[in-house]
Amino acid sequence: MDLHTVVEVVSPARPGQWRRGDAWLGGGTALFGEPQPGVTRLLDLAASGWTPITVRDEGLEIAATCTVADVTRFAGAPEFTAFHGLATACCRAFLASFKIWNVATVGGNLCAALPAGPMIALTAALDGECLILGPADPTDGPADPADGPAGEIPADPGDGDGGPVERRVRVVDFVTGDGSTVLRDGEMLRSVTLPRASLTGLTAYRQGSLFTHGRSAALLAGRLTQAGGFVLTVTASTVRPYQLRFPELPDERHLLDELAAAIPDDAWTDDVHGLPAWRAHLTRTFAAEIRQELAA
């Protein structure tokens, strides 16, 4: 839809340009999906020219502007079996046409923070870490970094010459609820880094919807770690991602007990795509199936 309050588009945009009334623009598929009465200017990140996916010593760096189509097309680093296994499945969980796939960005998916965000599932399951850039002038945006949420990795205060202030937050902590994130005014998501240690090994995945091509009601990913541990990431059925970590593959009873203890009753998503009780049931069923698949 037309955003009729928007009077200017800055393209390409850079960190530090944000002022009140601005919105960062990724692919625009969520932003243009509903009225944005408070937005008067768009800061176009998609035109920034950032390399979508870079293989680094520490792992895979995914730019915020990397599209869902870029993720599906990425065939590099075949040794990153966990990435390739989950990436295909998560992209398919994206209920959208090829037109949306070609413009919707990984960063936009995380920042829109919908429970059924498949790029949230992918990057949370692989222990992704978000690089957040904020304005250098604290009166312009971020408050004292010490006010940051639990799970935040300490901020880099910047270089003192007006450059952006960096902080890092794990993806699993980045999304705080349905449509909410840890981003403060003026901050933008620059990239997500998936550490090398999480990119190899076995994964299993389950997704369920009310109907065949429906939005995810539950999307779970399990991963065996190099040390023989087990990581289970729950998304879509809950309003924000939940992650359970075990030093070894637990038996089913232990897994289900820990799941019940970790997810409070009011954290189950309640919308037209599924009732909370059914989502909780799907989550338990999928968790047990993932455990069984990885045990085999």
Ligand SMILES: Cc1cc2nc3c(=O)[nH]c(=O)nc-3n(C[C@H](O)[C@H](O)[C@H](O)COP(=O)(O)OP(=O)(O)OC[C@H]3O[C@@H](n4cnc5c(N)ncnc54)[C@H](O)[C@@H]3O)c2cc1C
């Ligand atoms: C037909 C259709 C089907 C869809 N299916 C799904 C689905 O199954 N699951 C799902 O999760 N979503 C779905 N969506 C919603 C949307 O397409 C996705 O969430 C998409 O990933 C958003 O990415 P984008 O790049 O288009 O974000 P945008 O629309 O550009 O931005 C979304 C929000 O994030 C902010 N933002 C964007 N990039 C950044 C950044 N780098 N830093 C800070 N803030 C930023 C924007 O200001 C805005 O508030 C669907 C949409 C359509 C139209």
